[in-house]
Amino acid sequence: MKALITGINGFVGSHLAEHLLEQQIEVAGTIRNHSTLQHIRHLLPDIHLYECELRDPQAVEQMMIEVRPDLIYHLAAQSFVPVSWDSPAETMINNILGQIHLLEAVRKLGLSSKVLIACSSEEYGQVEEDEVPVKETNPLRPISPYAVSKIAQNYLGYQYYKTFGQHIIRTRTFNHTGPRRGEQFVTSNFAKQIVEIEMGLKPPVLYVGNLDAQRDFTDVRDVVRAYRMALQYCEAGEIYNIASGQCHEIREVLQTLLGYSTATITIEEDKSRLRPSDVKVLVGDYSKFHKQTGWKPEISFEQSLEDLLRYWRTELA
Numbered sequence: 001m002k003a004l005i006t007g008i009n010g011f012v013g014s015h016l017a018e019h020l021l022e023q024q025i026e027v028a029g030t031i032r033n034h035s036t037l038q039h040i041r042h043l044l045p046d047i048h049l050y051e052c053e054l055r056d057p058q059a060v061e062q063m064m065i066e067v068r069p070d071l072i073y074h075l076a077a078q079s080f081v082p083v084s085w086d087s088p089a090e091t092m093i094n095n096i097l098g099q100i101h102l103l104e105a106v107r108k109l110g111l112s113s114k115v116l117i118a119c120s121s122e123e124y125g126q127v128e129e130d131e132v133p134v135k136e137t138n139p140l141r142p143i144s145p146y147a148v149s150k151i152a153q154n155y156l157g158y159q160y161y162k163t164f165g166q167h168i169i170r171t172r173t174f175n176h177t178g179p180r181r182g183e184q185f186v187t188s189n190f191a192k193q194i195v196e197i198e199m200g201l202k203p204p205v206l207y208v209g210n211l212d213a214q215r216d217f218t219d220v221r222d223v224v225r226a227y228r229m230a231l232q233y234c235e236a237g238e239i240y241n242i243a244s245g246q247c248h249e250i251r252e253v254l255q256t257l258l259g260y261s262t263a264t265i266t267i268e269e270d271k272s273r274l275r276p277s278d279v280k281v282l283v284g285d286y287s288k289f290h291k292q293t294g295w296k297p298e299i300s301f302e303q304s305l306e307d308l309l310r311y312w313r314t315e316l317a
């Protein structure tokens, strides 16, 4: 069994590679040209690596001719919501075109690969209070260009399933965190600032954005287990929420992280961190996925945040 992970050097990609290798699955992955390889250096002897720009259809087709994967985990994307306001066109091109080229290569080469498309809870957007925890059938009311790009990825997956019978499964993953989380995302950003303060690398002021938002966090190690199970057990053409079902204010993320530190820290709002529109509340109902696979999260919110802090303490040491 051979798996292809697009964006293998990313936060989720690197954890998924580790997990699939543990399951004795052969792993290939794509990186962008001149990628740092920071998250997968330790895996290099065990994986096949392809420098492949997904925006280039020929490069994608050539890579797919060489890999011919049984399983495809399509993770590569521009995944930071604020960047999608600064560069909406880039976000659309990256996220939509890359996927079209991938699915077109599957079609042209006549492959029967099972494909997982990593969609997002951001697609739900403006969720009403009486709609939580949200089910897959909830209306989509996107309020960021990123969310729109993920809806396009989602429906392209559906269309290729319907039109060409490709074995496509879409997962709507809610927020996820844990070691290696990119430093721009809230959990990691706060954790890194705390560690920088502990180490005297910056003054004892921690900058924050909107602390009122509420999100549903799952540990990345639970998420990659879910992705593996999705291609093992889920039905082609379907979409599944992957979530913890628990809601946390961003203020609580901050308080939990601060609780693991003895440093004295002042909190200050940084207006540049506020978004033109911010999803107020996202909590997911993952019962459809649980019913199909038996999956449920195993790593607690607190454990995940503690591991993230430990990660930064090691990185910055």
Ligand SMILES: Nc1nc2c(ncn2[C@@H]2O[C@H](COP(=O)(O)OP(=O)(O)O[C@H]3O[C@H](CO)[C@@H](O)[C@H](O)[C@@H]3O)[C@@H](O)[C@H]2O)c(=O)[nH]1
Binding pocket: 079, 080, 081, 119, 120, 121, 122, 173, 174, 175, 176, 184, 185, 186, 187, 189, 207, 208, 209, 210, 211, 213, 214, 215, 250, 273, 275, 278, 279, 282
């Ligand atoms: N990044 C960031 N967010 C902050 C900060 N302060 C408050 N927030 C708030 O924290 C929440 C989470 O922000 P992010 O961690 O940037 O994640 P996200 O926008 O919810 O998107 C993540 O989850 C999606 C799934 O719902 C993913 O699809 C997406 O790629 C990303 O991982 C948002 O409401 C944001 O306004 C800050 O200093 N930095």
